Amino acid sequence: MPRFVPLVPAVAALSLSLCLGLGACGGGGVQGTPGGAGVRDPYFPKAGNGGYDVTHYGLELAYEPDRRRLTGTAVLTVRATQDLSAFDLDLKGLDVAAVEVGGRQARWNRAGQELTVRPEGELREGGSFRVTVRYGGTPETVTDPDGSREGWLPTADGALALGQPVGSMAWFPGNHHPSDKAPYDITVTVPRGLTAVSNGELVRERRGKDRTTFVWHTGEPMASYLATLAIGRYEVSRTTAREGLPVYTAVDPAEARASRAVLARLPEAVAWAEDTFGPYPFASAGAIVEPDTDVGYALETQNRPVFPGAPDLPLLVHELAHQWYGDSVTPRTWRDMWLNEGFATYAEWLWAEEHGGDSAQRTFEELYAHGEDTYPDLWAFPPARPDGAAQISGDPVYQRGAMVLHKLRQRLGDDAFRTLLRGWAGAHRHGTADTAGFTAYVEKQAPREDFSDIWREWLYGDGKPGRP
Structure with missing residues (x-):
């Protein structure tokens, strides 16, 4: 299991000025141009953005199911791939309160799914910097071109976030194209009694009087469409597969009985897949099982595929194989x-x-x-x-x-x-x-x-x- 890298608190990000990459810190002279709005994907040309590469996502989120309100601070560590005078992030809906680059307030504007950021001073090619975005509101449910629903899906007791192909921009700002992968640290605070499940490994759980905070760490690179967040009441199981691989499953209580037998075979399926496809590519495995009324399809979210009701064995094998082919x-x-x-x-x-x-x-x-x-x-x-x-x-x-x-x-x-x-x-x-x-x-x-x-x-x- 990778060593946990603590999420940089939002307050610390405010005071952190990373001058590496900021032309204004070192005397200027850089003639940057704006990064592209979209990477010209053949089917989703507006997805993703040009001019930079995200090397880490740090998300601090709080969700109030009764009001369906999400509050977030996203701290992105970014490397410029060209001299930049401005760059775009993908963010659909939600209200932006403030944007900072390298600890300095930045100008920004919205146009559709594009959040255009204009930092104080140009950003040098090859330089690294941090972008902090504070935002909130009611996240949107996105309808795909094929009619399926993704983005932020409210459920009876919480919410489910799914991203294929472009739904992740409904709950956090980023470079939302599969060509740009990065590790993640996701901290989620929810009302006491609810569980927040995400990708990677649960490294901390803090229980307060009225709220519980869950801290999840994904050390391996992940495309944003594979990021997930499931909030609700779940029956949680922690077991291990071959060589001690942690297996974390979260099952809606209504699906627990029907799911028990097939999920018990998950370690067996992991072992078979390793023998067939090579070493398992991540630090943990698992599954999230929702009622089929919450989501109409299975999705290979990294480490922890999401299933619409109790899966059968072929579907479990299919989504598990995606951990190699699609996720890694x-x-x-x-x-x-x-x-x-x-x-x-x-x-x-x-x-x-x-x-x-x-x-x-x-x-x-x-x-x-x-x-x-x-x-x-x-x-x-x-x-x-x-x-x-x-x-x-x-x-x-x-x-x-x-x-x-x-x-x-x-x-x-x-x-x-x-x-x-x-x-x-x-x-x-x-x-x-x-x-x-x-x-x-x-x-x-x-x-x-x-x-x-x-x-x-x-x-x-x-x-x-x-x-x-």
Whole structure:
């Protein structure tokens, strides 16, 4: 487990002046330009921001469920990747009270999801500085292009925060694109009797007369869409998996009985996944189980996937596989989602094959022959080119993505394919990757093989390939 790095208190951040990176501290002379508003993602062009990289998020939050009011102080440690005269943060809704850069008051303005910050003096390329944003209000629930709900979801006894693809900007300011990952420290204060669950490890719990504060630490880099916060009444279990890996589960009491048997197999599933994909990439594992009335889908939030009601075993395996493919190896753009979902879907096929179910070959054949019966859009677009933002979680991304991997297994053979699964996860551990990088990696691992037909027909090709 990583050593806990204390969250810098908001008061300390006020007085901390990090002149490294602030041209005004060292004599000026820097002719900065504004950082880009958005990183030109092919499906979410406004997501993320140019000109800087976040190296740490420190969030201090308090939530009042009765009023649905969130109060926060976000302290971002940032490295400039160009000389900056201004930069943007993504923040949807909520009211900003103050912004500081390096301990100095900064000018700012709002336009849609963009919070534009103009510091006192330019910021030098390569320099590090801290940005402090004080904010509050009623967080918004965001509707995705595909109609699903994310962002801040009020529940009967609290709230649930989910971020894929862009919902995290509804509850904290940041660089909300998967290409920018960072460690997190999240401190959450809630009314006594409620629990606040987040990513990483619970390092401190302070009980007061009327309120309880929970401090969570995520030492490994995390994309903001994988950050979660669940507030409510939960049955909490603390166990361990292989080699003492901490396992923390939080289950809504209404789902506890139905969830007990499958969650008891979580350590077994972690051990199987380690044997299949390589060493577990994080310092803890676990799950959050909400009523299906609170959320309509499962999500691979880092360390601790969220489930809508008691999960079955295939879904548990799917979200667990995402800890390698999606959470540790994160898509560089939202076009690369099949590198998440195709791998996690194929993990289900492998689990079934090794635990008395259908072989992956039979699953592949049935999908090719009759897949449209279950997945009407199966051949609507290729997995590497979703048909717009509303389709990044479409059937081809999951099912055809898994079929691409099975075609590689057929070409490589079982042993080389298993080496490929582990090698890809290891080569990009805690980083980002894209489809071009994956195809190049495959070709480098097997230089004598020709994969052009697989890329042309299965990964990028329109319609149903002519032969299975």
